[in-house]
Amino acid sequence: MTLATPPVGEPRHRRGSPRGTGAFDRSRRRLYLPFVVPALVLYLAFVIGPTLAALWISFHRWDGVSDMRWNGLDNYSALFDDPTFRTALANTLIILVVAGAAIFAISFVLTMIVREMRGRSFIRSVLFFPHIVSAIVLSIVWGFIFEHNGTVNTILSTVFGTEPIPWLNADNLFLMILIGTVWISTGLYVTIILAAVDRIPRYFYEEALLAGANAYQRLRFVTLPLSWDVISVAAIFWTISSLKIFEFIYAFGGTTNDMPPPAVWNSALFVYGESFGGRSPSYLFGYASASAILMLVLFTALIVVLRRLLRRDSIEF
Incomplete structure (x- = not known):
């Protein structure tokens, strides 16, 4: 059995990589961005942001009103004795x-x-x-x-x-x-x-x-x-x-x-x-x-x- 060869002058392409695939993928990514970015912004603002803020607060002694006082890992060590x-x-x-x-x-x-x-x-x-x-x-x-x-x-x-x-x-x-x-x-x-x-x-x-x-x-x-x-x-x-x-x-x-x-x-x-x-x-x-x-x-x-x-x-x- 012989494999067919492409006509003269037509470039060979790797299987699964047709011409224009890269441009097509880039256009699809541009299409996804308007939908992904708002969700990502909301996730950063309402999940990641508060989590990082809680992490920072956990290293302080704070009653919500007065100034924060740094106490390092004292809060964490006190938990195990509580x-x-x-x-x-x-x-x-x-x-x-x-x-x-x-x-x-x-x-x-x-x-x-x-x-x-x-x-x-x-x-x-x-x-x-x-x-x-x-x-x-x-x-x-x-x-x-x-x-x-x-x-x-x-x-x-x-x-x-x-x-x-x-x-x-x-x-x-x-x-x-x-x-x-x-x-x-x-x-x-x-x-x-x-x-x-x-x-x-x-x-x-x-x-x-x-x-x-x-x-x-x-x-x-x-x-x-x-x-x-x-x-x-x-x-x-x-x-x-x-x-x-x-x-x-x-x-x-x-x-x-x-x-x-x-x-x-x-x-x-x-x-x-x-x-x-x-x-x-x-x-x-x-x-x-x-x-x-x-x-x-x-x-x-x-x-x-x-x-x-x-x-x-x-x-x-």
Whole structure:
């Protein structure tokens, strides 16, 4: 077999590099710039800028009004000796791990159930509803359900004749916050995982059935591998979201004039409490900024590790 040669006088070009490609790429870049630059400016102004400002403030002692006083790494060293910060860090990690495991486990079970039901669009909307309602409203509803004479205690006393259980006392408050967080977030991850499972062609499951695979084997060898890219992104998204939970804990655990007790604080509440008077002395913006920067570094490292652990070869189908 002979290869055809170009006519005389026509220059040879490398495969994949037609004439004019460079000019075409430059014109495309010029087309992208008007769309990219405004977003980049906003990102620098409202994300990178405040982060750098918080980093600078974290090296100072500052109450927000008087002059800043440089104290180097004193704020950071004081954090490790602060039992309230250690409690807030532990609560944040518990929410990340325990609530996250419950959310993804329940989401997988509900996904497998809902995808086989009729009217799943309506069911998916019902499950997603708590995620779109204000966290303040949800905290009121959650408190009404579990208060002394609330729905749960009324049902238990009517059916079993038990005494009212103090669900919202100091010993059980953080557990109720965990359960409430799972209730609020599960619908979102059901929607994400269900969208990933829906795109898997049916014939994969049919072939697995013909091969004699049971439900667990179909989940392990078909559903998980073919939806792993979406699941890994959802896991990263939950890691970021767990760090920012604030409104539900603040409204559910606190009262009209007081914040929740420090025993249920997470990192976001710790930053708020140190900044705006939740503790004494108050208005320690440098100290609060140091805790925020430390949590940012910790969770950034955690996300990098998590991305490496969740990395798998993508499967095209």
